[in-house]
């Protein structure tokens with residue numbers, strides 16, 4: 343697979359930002375010399391990660407406010423120790439799992455993913471995380487389970503944004519079980535080898551790279567295996583604009599703007615608008631999940 347790699351590294355060992363920058367220079371150099379060919383050049387572009395500053399200062403986390411800078415300003419108030427994730431519903435071993443106990447069992451890897459917000463901006467983020475499939479296996483998924491529902495922590499005293507009824511709190515999301523089990527789907531616990539900042543969804547948040555960013559729910563406290571499609575926050579708020587699937591699709595425009603192109607956050611060569619690829623560029627890996635579906639209707 344082009345945009346992921348497995349290396350079984352623990353979080354403390356993963357590539358720090360300065361090394362990333364070196365690697366980036368090498369990739370850019372190779373592209374400049376024409377060593378990568380046409381496809382290679384396109385991939386070199388996607389491998390250009392955004393810097394720490396971009397990733398941690400331009401955020402959507404409405405529980406802390408709706409301005410892009412609000413999460414970085416206010417999320418320090420979120421208490422993340424202790425942290426438990428309740429895993430329940432159609433599982434063999436339901437319970438409240440302590441974050442440390444989860445981490446002791448999971449293999450944390452680096453995953454360099456494109457991240458495409460439904461608002462038509464994007465970044466490239468070097469996440470650290472583990473496959474959601476491994477966490478679900480730990481709890482033991484029962485045969486009747488067909489969907490996975492997720493819930494974000496809700497704390498009125500720590501989250502100034504929840505005083506406003508922008509969404510129906512707590513933030514909830516959902517995936518079909520096969521989407522949840524897909525190897526590209528991770529629970530992220532770090533960025534650039536450091537613990538994931540609170541504004542990005544500490545201590546663990548979902549990342550589904552072929553879907554719009556709002557599916558990637560932050561600061562998860564509950565994961566429930568169920569047999570029917572769960573309600574999701576943005577779909578509840580505006581079903582005409584936000585579907586359950588929300589796969590990145592340049593051919594299905596948002597009712598109020600085009601999804602054909604995106605603005606890559608961050609200065610320099612790649613900051614102009616670029617075409618948005620189907621499934622955010624992960625079609626080879628995930629298109630088969632949606633065989634036979636009308637993606638214009640089931641958007």
Ligand code: MTE
Nearest residue numbers: 401402403404459494513555556558559560
């Ligand atoms: N999760 C919660 N709990 N609350 C939110 O407001 N925003 C979503 C998603 N997860 C959101 C959330 C949206 S719209 C996007 S684009 C991404 O988080 C942004 O993630 P980032 O800030 O790490 O880039």
